Amino acid sequence: MNCISETSLALKLPSLINWKSQRTSKKGILGSLFSLIIIGLIPFSLVESVRAIDVTITIAVGNEPLHGLAYDSSMAKIFASNRDNDTVSILSESSKEVVATLKVGTEPVGIAYDSNKGEIYVTNNGEGTVTIISGANNTVVATVPVGTNPLGVACNSASGDVFVANWGDNTVSVISGRSHNVVATIPVGANPFGVTYDSGKGEIYVANSFYTAGSRYGSVSVISELTYTVIATVTVGFNPGYLAYDSHTNEIFVVNSASNSISVISDITKEVVDTIKVGFHPNNIVYDAGKSALFISGDGGFNSTVWVLSDATREIIETVVLPSTSLSSWGIAYNTKGEVYVATGLGEICVISDSSLPFVSPTPTTVTSPSPSPTPTAPNKSPTISPSPSPSATPSPTIEPSTTPNNNQENSAPSAIVVALLIVIAVVVAAVLLAKHKGRRHD
16 A cells, blocks of 8 residues: 555636626736636645655554653564554554554553563543553553653663553652652643653753743753753644654653644754754654654644655655544654554554665764763652542643644655646646637727
């Protein structure tokens, strides 16, 4: 199955000109010609640069596997959180089939894999807990109380620490991978959504999705794992959600859902060094170290879409429109075989082959790494859990009035042909009208 290679635009030229009632004056002819040319330019703003990347298979899983996908490299499995039926689906990487379904907490959303212990951490947004699953035998080994409405989760496999963004009480819970207890609770910004771990600096980056007083922009809190304190706050775009750490460039890429952009943060200066425009409403992001690229899931304005971003050029190099009737895609993960897994809102997962993509490896930036497995200095206590303000629905970034989809991409050849044909038709129509006008004047 191939992805869509071009956005179709249905134009009915007769509807643009009222052939019977419009006066065939020079003003009317010029107006018609101008209207046709303007409409002919529409494909340039709607059609993205899209190549024929194979979507190899679409897998039916549970209900609405929106946010969470994780890849277990040791057991060759993919874990998908199904929010609407409180389960996690386990897929075989080889057969692309669901091999097990586990019952977890209420409204599972975020999901992360700890490669050192072979465990999967699932945030249960509706009940304020984290379910821990053994990847070896597909069983639940623990359930840990955290803050209110947990969403994003990330692991430091070296130290065993797990970091959970609690959307409802503006905190980050730190779970010890050894004891499976909360060892620290860290205040951050408003409505923390996604979280990622910077292994090069030993820092945690948390996207605060709600804008602060006096500003419409969201922010990212930077936490030191050595002290469990916020050491910097970085202003980014509107409604930042998920984010990913790029180990080649030592940068953090932040998805700004309502800005249709990606903010790039240097982990050295703790400043935004670039803002990259993508398509309409990006949702989630994952970094593929083998390909030196980032895969971004989103709405695309019309269909579930995945954008491929080169970390060498900071440009969108590919766009994949998924063969799904869902209007959005969220959860995204990659494996070591050149495959990218994308979860849609219709209980399905699309698998994309990235073997044909033209990746360019960047030159790694040298940074000083922290001491391995830092010792926490925060007190050993669990946070106080208050009743969930909205247990019936997973919170998502507030969507501001959006702008027209805008990409840093060149227009594809098919869209240029469409525009050329429309202009030719416009010229022909104008010539016919002009000839009729001259004929009436002679009469």
